[in-house]
Amino acid sequence: MASMADEDERQQDRDGIQSREVDESGSVLLFDGDNSQLTMQNSTVNIIGGDYVYCPSRRPKRQGEQMRLKQQAEFGFLSKVKRHLLRATGEVQYLESLPTAMIVEMENGMGNATERFHVDAKNHIGRDVQKIDLKQVHDPMNNQSSRHVMILGEAGAGKSTFSKMYSLAVFEGNVRSLRGIQLVHFVNAATLQFQTPSSAFQLFFIDQMAQYHETKLTSDEGKSGREWIEMNSDKFLIVIDGLDQCLEDFGERKNPTISEMTDAKANDLIANIMSGRIWHHARILTTSRWNIYWKLMIDQKPDKVIALRGLDDENLETAALNLSNCGSTMIDQLRRTSPKILAACRNPMFLNYTTTIYQSDRDNLSDSISGLMAAFFRNFLRSYNVDDFESVTKLAYNGMLDNIFAMPYKYVKKLGVNSNDLNNFCSPGAILENGVNNVTSHDTFYIFSHQTMQVCTIFLYCTV
Structure with a gap:
């Protein structure tokens, strides 16, 4: 039977851990708003003041120095992934107005469109079945889980902004269907073009995070991070923005089947992530223009397609007001004089360009899209010193x-x-x-x- 002295010592140990939580804390990742705690091997991560904090064990002699260093490396990995996410999404603020997001029922192949499906000017075959908001992206569809969701839209439709805002919402624990996610990683596909063949973890984490000194992983953090991902892929959301900007186009060849440890090109790694062969329990969000969807192999296609259909009337005016105090006046003028420009302004980026021109020369606002873009660049070149x-x-x-x-x-x-x-x-x-x-x-x-x-x-x- 344990002595009273031994019991008192154990109680002091427990009390010591609780009192040292804040003193030895550091930020990890916030994904849950409840007063819960996350076990990280033999250390503990508690939620204090709206963030996870690392609470190291006070028994290094019993657990060994090696275990303590492993815990620190794991904590460093999680902390730096958080910083990388905040840097990647730092310029995005929660917007009052977002483009209309519609779940789209897609045909498996181009084929012939039936009356249920529409073919628009870009040959997008699909049927809008449900309007959703930002927090419903990964909700189950037809009683089936949505592991991989793809956001589709034309240039300027708001895909990057939408995906960054969604990443932050998951990160902050505001997406009910992904409350179990403990790690969110955002990657711009255009930056994956120059890496030599490498493993998925090397390309998506080590190389991506090495761009900034404060997020560069040490060798121990990289090793612990790789192990964490392998053991916890079901607690991981990866966001790959801009599949249409990959160096190699999808569908030009059959991507080989590879594992997490295989060195391969970026396109092959992305294909195997989408198909679930790499990090097979991870949740995935990808964004692209429409043409990429049709080039994907069957096993690479998403479980759910969400199309960004542009700003509706209410959100259009709200977005214009957010961009400029004269936004409402501009929208009224466009309704009277330039309905084609007004329709184009449902594209968020085009609205941004139009507002810029309106602020500088509202009396000579072009009534054609080409004229307006030419005016935008003339204004741009006057503002900045561009020699050629x-x-x-x-x-x-x-x-x-x-x-x-x-x-x-x-x-x-x-x-x-x-x-x-x-x-x-x-x-x-x-x-x-x-x-x-x-x-x-x-x-x-x-x-x-x-x-x-x-x-x-x-x-x-x-x-x-």
């Missing part, structure tokens, strides 16, 4: 032809473009190889700040 805009449009055009959306320095130089002229059009990044970030001009790549910016410069290149 023609070379920028040439870069956009050639990048689209070569299916390159993250353009490396050598590619830019080959086309004779001054990289200084790209600063106001593109966001720079660094080419990563095995988690090593070599920050030199020759390792830099450039991504247009939004795909519609690239599309519009292509229009100017072809018409001027």
